[in-house]
Amino acid sequence: MARAISAAENDPPVVQAFLREHSQRLGRARIVGITGPPGAGKSTLTGCLAAELVNRGFSLGLLLVDPSSPFTGGAILGDRLRLPDIAQHPQVFVRSMSSRGSMGGLSKATSDAVKLLDAFGMDFVLIETVGTGQAETDIVSVADSVIVVAVPGLGDDIQALKAGILEIADLFVVNKADREGAEKTERELLHMLKMQPSSSGWTIPVIRTVATKNEGIGELANKLLAHYEFLRESGLLLRQRVARAEQELKDLLRSRMMQEFERLMGPALYRDLAQEIVAGEQSLYDTADKLWQQFLVRITQKGGSASD
Amino acid sequence: MARAISAAENDPPVVQAFLREHSQRLGRARIVGITGPPGAGKSTLTGCLAAELVNRGFSLGLLLVDPSSPFTGGAILGDRLRLPDIAQHPQVFVRSMSSRGSMGGLSKATSDAVKLLDAFGMDFVLIETVGTGQAETDIVSVADSVIVVAVPGLGDDIQALKAGILEIADLFVVNKADREGAEKTERELLHMLKMQPSSSGWTIPVIRTVATKNEGIGELANKLLAHYEFLRESGLLLRQRVARAEQELKDLLRSRMMQEFERLMGPALYRDLAQEIVAGEQSLYDTADKLWQQFLVRITQKGGSASD
Numbered sequence: 001m002a003r004a005i006s007a008a009e010n011d012p013p014v015v016q017a018f019l020r021e022h023s024q025r026l027g028r029a030r031i032v033g034i035t036g037p038p039g040a041g042k043s044t045l046t047g048c049l050a051a052e053l054v055n056r057g058f059s060l061g062l063l064l065v066d067p068s069s070p071f072t073g074g075a076i077l078g079d080r081l082r083l084p085d086i087a088q089h090p091q092v093f094v095r096s097m098s099s100r101g102s103m104g105g106l107s108k109a110t111s112d113a114v115k116l117l118d119a120f121g122m123d124f125v126l127i128e129t130v131g132t133g134q135a136e137t138d139i140v141s142v143a144d145s146v147i148v149v150a151v152p153g154l155g156d157d158i159q160a161l162k163a164g165i166l167e168i169a170d171l172f173v174v175n176k177a178d179r180e181g182a183e184k185t186e187r188e189l190l191h192m193l194k195m196q197p198s199s200s201g202w203t204i205p206v207i208r209t210v211a212t213k214n215e216g217i218g219e220l221a222n223k224l225l226a227h228y229e230f231l232r233e234s235g236l237l238l239r240q241r242v243a244r245a246e247q248e249l250k251d252l253l254r255s256r257m258m259q260e261f262e263r264l265m266g267p268a269l270y271r272d273l274a275q276e277i278v279a280g281e282q283s284l285y286d287t288a289d290k291l292w293q294q295f296l297v298r299i300t301q302k303g304g305s306a307s308d
Numbered sequence: 309m310a311r312a313i314s315a316a317e318n319d320p321p322v323v324q325a326f327l328r329e330h331s332q333r334l335g336r337a338r339i340v341g342i343t344g345p346p347g348a349g350k351s352t353l354t355g356c357l358a359a360e361l362v363n364r365g366f367s368l369g370l371l372l373v374d375p376s377s378p379f380t381g382g383a384i385l386g387d388r389l390r391l392p393d394i395a396q397h398p399q400v401f402v403r404s405m406s407s408r409g410s411m412g413g414l415s416k417a418t419s420d421a422v423k424l425l426d427a428f429g430m431d432f433v434l435i436e437t438v439g440t441g442q443a444e445t446d447i448v449s450v451a452d453s454v455i456v457v458a459v460p461g462l463g464d465d466i467q468a469l470k471a472g473i474l475e476i477a478d479l480f481v482v483n484k485a486d487r488e489g490a491e492k493t494e495r496e497l498l499h500m501l502k503m504q505p506s507s508s509g510w511t512i513p514v515i516r517t518v519a520t521k522n523e524g525i526g527e528l529a530n531k532l533l534a535h536y537e538f539l540r541e542s543g544l545l546l547r548q549r550v551a552r553a554e555q556e557l558k559d560l561l562r563s564r565m566m567q568e569f570e571r572l573m574g575p576a577l578y579r580d581l582a583q584e585i586v587a588g589e590q591s592l593y594d595t596a597d598k599l600w601q602q603f604l605v606r607i608t609q610k611g612g613s614a615s616d
Contacts, residue, residue, distance in 0.1 A: 016593050023590065242586050245582035249585070253569065253596055253599060254566060256596060257565040258565075274550045274554035275553075278335060278550050283328040285328045285560070286328055288560040300608050
C-alpha cells in the first residue's frame with residue numbers, strides 16, 4: 001500500500017490503471033478532513049481520533065498534507081514527530097504528502113491517495129491539512145466530513161478563521177480546552193453558528209477536547225459517526241459524491257484537452273505568443289481565438305490520440 | 309470607467325471586445341497588491357498610500373477585493389467606510405469587487421478590471437485583498453509588487469502569516485508601529501528575511517507605518533517606486549508579465565475548450581456520468597476517455613464554432 005501511495009505522487013498512470021480496474025471498490029471509506037490554524041494541536045488530535053476509531057474496530061488511513069512552503073517545512077515536519085504511536089498499529093496507514101496542487105490547493109496526488117486507501121478497504125481516511133490557505137478550504141472537495149479545530153487564547157484567531165474556514169466545518173473542536181478562554185471560544189463559535197445555522201439540517205456541534213490528555217475524543221468520534229449517518233440518511237452523501245465525481249470528470253477532461261493541445265501545437269508556443277501579447281502586438285483574446293482555430297484544423301487533420 | 313468596470317463583473321464579452329481593441333494601451337500601469345491579515349489596518353494604509361501617490365502626480369485606480377464569505381461580508385464592508393477622502397479625488401477611481409473566483413482566488417473579473425484601469429491610462433492600480441486565504445496569495449498572479457501588511461501584537465500571527473503569505477512579499481509593512489511589540493515584529497520579519505533572502509537580488513524592505521497618523525507612508529511610496537525600478541531594470545518586470553500572459557492564454561484556452569465541449573456534448577452529461585461513477589458502474593478514467601473520443605468525433609463532424 002505504501003508503494004501504491006508513493007506512486008500516486010510519482011507515477012500517476014500506474015495509479016490510474018489500478019483505480020480503473022477497481023472502480024467498484026470505491027466509495028466505501030468515510031473521508032474526514034481535519035483542519036485549523038497552526039498551533040491548534042491538530043496532529044495530536046488526529047492521532048487520538050485515529051486511535052479511538054481503531055479501538056472501535058475501524059481500519060483507517062491517515063494522510064498528512066504538508067504545505068510545500070519552504071519557510072514552514074521544517075517546523076511542521078517537527079510537528080509530525082508528536083504524532084502518537086498510532087502510526088505503528090497494523091490497521092493504520094500513515095503517509096505525509098506535500099500539497100503541491102497546481103492551484104495551491106490539495107493536489108491530485110492527495111485525491112488519488114484517498115481513493116487508493118478507499119480501494120484498499122479502509123473504513124476511514126483521515127486527512128489532516130497543515131497551515132493556512134487554500135488547502136484548508138479545498139479539503140471540502142475531498143472530504144465527507146470536515147472537522148475544524150480551534151483553540152482558546154489565540155486572540156483574534158476566531159476572527160482570522162472567519163474567512164473561508166468557518167463555513168466548511170461540519171464539526172467544531174475547541175482543543176486545548178483546559179486552557180483559559182476555552183469557554184469564551186466555545187461561546188463565540190456557538191454564537192456564530194446561531195447567527196448562521198447550517199442550511200443542511202445538520203446541527204454543527206462544538207466539542208471541547210484536550211488531545212494531550214485524550215479528553216473529549218470519544219465524543220468527537222460519536223459526533224463524527226453521527227454526521228456520517230446524517231449524510232447517508234439525508235441523501236447528502238450521495239449528492240456530495242456525485243458533485244465531486246462531476247468536478248473530477250471535468251478536471252480530467254480539462255487536463256486531457258490541454259495535453260492534446262500541447263501535443264498537437266508544440267509546447268514552446270505559449271511563451272512566444274505571450275511575448276507578443278506583452279509587447280502589445282496581439283491582444284490576448286485574438287491570440288486565444290487563433291490558437292483555437294489552429295487546434296481545430298490540426299485535430300481534424302491528424303485526429304486525437306486514442307489514449308495517453 | 310465605472311460602467312466599464314461593472315461590465316467586467318457582469319458582461320465579460322463587452323470588456324473583452326474593449327481590451328481586444330486597446331491591447332496596445334496595456335502594460336503601462338504599475339500594479340500593486342496589498343494584503344495581510346484582518347485587523348492589520350490595510351484599508352487605512354491603502355488610502356494613505358493612494359493619497360501619497362496622487363500628491364506625487366500619479367493617477368490611480370483602487371480595487372478592493374472582498375471575499376464573498378457571508379460570515380465576514382458585513383464587518384468588512386464596515387471597514388470600507390474608514391477609507392479616507394481619497395475616493396473623492398478626480399484622479400482616483402475606487403471600486404469594490406467580490407472575489408468570487410472559480411478556484412477561490414482572484415476572479416477573472418478582478419483581473420479584467422485591472423486591465424481596464426491600465427487601458428484607461430492609470431499610472432498605478434492598487435489592489436487590496438481582504439481576509440485570509442487564496443485571494444491573498446493569488447495577488448501575485450496579477451501584481452507587479454506585493455505589499456504584505458503585518459501588525460504587532462497579534463500573537464502567533466507572524467507564525468500564521470508564514471504559510472504562503474510571507475513568500476509573496478516584495479515589501480513588508482509593520483503597520484500600527486506605535487503599538488507595543490512593533491520592534492519585535494520588525495525584528496522577526498528581518499530575521500526571517502535574513503534566513504531566506506529573496507533570490508531575485510531585491511532586498512525586501514520592512515517599513516514601519518502608522519497609517520492613522522500618515523507616518524511612514526512617504527518611505528513606503530519611495531520603496532514601492534524603487535521596487536518598480538528594480539523590476540524594470542533587471543528585466544524581471546517583462547519576465548513576470550510574459551509569464552502572466554502565458555498563464556492567461558492557457559486559462560482562456562482551457563475555458564474555451566470546455567465551452568466547446570459543453571456546446572457539442574450537452575451540459576447535462578456530467579451529472580449522469582458522475583452518478584454512474586459513484587455507483588461504481590464506470591471508472592472515472594474510462595469515462596473521461598470515452599467522453600474525449602466522443603468529443604473528437606463530434607468536433608470532426610460538426611467543426612468548431614468560429615467565435616464565441
